Structures are given as structure tokens and as C-alpha cells.
């Protein structure tokens with residue numbers, strides 16, 4: 537048994553002659569916040585609309601917590617909470633009335649205790665008896681989250697959830713997502729904003745022109761193969777340069793002076809360089825590591841992709 541709450545395989549959407557989504561596959565585990573990252577028009581909303589059953593697929597399969605969308609649509613939908621378009625509310629009703637109305641329309645039995653629990657979870661207890669028209673965008677977003685999680689879905693999907701939110705609202709939303717994920721929910725969010733995904737997601741996929749061009753677990757990972765820029769503060773930079781050139785020639789040296797030497801190296805290589813310098817009677821005072829941001833990686837990936845497609 538796989539522990540994926542969402543498993544998307546070979547998802548494809550064609551409209552007329554155009555292939556809008558092209559053979560996209562990925563998985564989301566519970567506890568995981570997974571980002572679909574890509575520029576406007578990349579196909580993110582189309583992917584999400586297919587996963588949530590709002591539009592037909594041309595090809596591919598979707599499994600939500602073990603339920604196949606084709607074989608058990610209701611079972612799959614029961615595991616899902618989603619905000620695809622901006623959440624719609626009755627603005628002249630209170631938040632609570634909106635939630636109660638929604639709960640009554642749900643095919644699931646939703647207890648009053650659950651409603652109270654969810655209102656607390658999204659921190660709307662002080663505003664829940666006020667009319668929605670008095671709510672800020674962030675509060676409406678939270679009411680939308682409350683609605684989406686009422687039936688305790690194992691998968692949550694949000695399409696560009698932070699559009700229009702101010703930095704404070706974005707931060708609060710992020711905290712909510714992390715809380716929900718920590719309770720075992722798998723979360724899919726889409727965004728065209730790299731910096732935001734970086735703060736919000738555990739893993740991400742880059743979508744461009746309908747194709748998934750890259751997936752990566754843990755954007756800033758500590759895995760051995762990740763290359764970082766590493767600088768060593770030493771008592772003799774020139775000697776360090778000489779030693780590395782002679783004894784560890786595959787390490788690219790970026791720069792050196794009397795007291796530092798900078799290279800690009802993996803985690804393992806960093807340890808080896810340190811041992812090598814120490815073994816040659818050099819003093820290493822400090823090792824500084826500059827990690828690449830997701831933004832750097834995103835541009836690296838898309839630039840590489842562009843070069844390859846020329």
C-alpha cells in the first residue's frame with residue numbers, strides 16, 4: 537500500500553489541437569504540502585480542475601487516498617476539500633450561517649462539535665457571528681478553508697490561494713496550512729510566486745506549457761548530492777588553493793585570497809576538503825555555506841529546459 541493521499545498518473549488534457557496538460561504525474565503524501573509552481577498559463581488550474589473532477593480528463597488517472605476518480609468518484613470526493621475559484625459566500629449572512637448552510641448541503645453528517653472545532657482552527661471565533669461582507673479578504677479565505685475542511689478530508693487543494701492577500705494574510709494562511717499538514721492532511725497548492733512556494737511547501741513540481749519539467753523533494757535539501765557554494769576561512773588561502781588543486785582537482789575553485797577560499801562542493805565533499813586542509817597543517821576557522829534559493833533553482837531549471845528545447 538502506498539501512503540500517497542494523491543496519486544496523479546499521466547494526466548493529460550487536450551482542447552481542440554492544443555495539449556494544455558501533457559502527461560503529468562506526481563504524488564503527495566499525508567503531512568506534505570506540495571506546490572505546483574509555474575507561470576500564468578502553464579496549466580496549473582487545468583490540472584487542479586481535472587483532479588477535483590470539475591472537468592474531464594483526456595487521459596490519465598487520479599487516485600485520492602486510494603479511491604480512483606473513475607471507479608469511485610464519490611469516495612474520492614469524500615476525501616477531498618478544495619478551493620478552486622475564490623470561495624463564494626452569502627455576504628449578507630454571518631460566517632456561522634454560511635458554514636451551517638454548507639454543512640447541511642454536505643453529503644456527510646457534520647456535527648455541531650466539528651463546526652465549532654473548525655471555527656476555532658481557522659481562528660474565526662471572534663468574527664463568526666458577523667456578516668461576511670464585513671470580513672477582510674484574509675478572513676474570507678479562512679472561512680473558505682473552514683468550509684473545505686469541515687468533512688475532515690485527507691487531501692486539500694487550493695488554487696493560487698494567496699492571490700490578493702496582504703503579507704500578514706499570507707503568513708496566517710501559511711501557518712494554517714502547516715497546522716493542517718501536521719495533523720496528517722496532504723495539501724496541494726498552486727502558485728506562480730516562487731518566494732511564496734519556498735516558504736510554504738515541502739516539495740514542489742515546476743509546470744511549464746502543460747508539462748511537468750521538474751519535481752523535487754525538499755527544496756532546500758541537505759542531501760549529499762546537492763551542490764552549495766562553500767567558503768573556508770583559513771590561515772593560508774594560497775596554500776589551501778595549492779593543496780586543493782593538487783589533491784582534489786575535481787573541486788571547482790571559485791576564488792581565494794590570503795585568508796579564504798571559495799569552492800562549489802557537495803556536503804560530502806565539504807567534509808573531505810576540511811579533512812584535507814587539516815591534514816596539511818592548515819587551520820580552518822570557519823566554513824560558510826551559501827544555499828541556493830528555490831528562485832535560483834527555478835530559473836536554473838527553466839533556463840536549462842529552454843536551452844534543451846532549442
Ligand SMILES: Nc1ncnc2c1ncn2[C@@H]1O[C@H](COP(=O)(O)OP(=O)(O)O)[C@@H](O)[C@H]1O
Pocket residue numbers: 551556574575576577578579580581582583
Ligand atoms: N477551456 C479552455 N479552452 C481553451 N484553452 C484553455 C481552456 N482553459 C485553459 N486554456 C488554456 O490552457 C492553458 C493553461 O491554462 P491554466 O490551466 O488556466 O493555466 P494556469 O492556471 O497555470 O495559469 C492556457 O494557455 C489557457 O489559455
Ligand SMILES: [Mg+2]
Pocket residue numbers: 580581582695696
Ligand atoms: Mg490558474
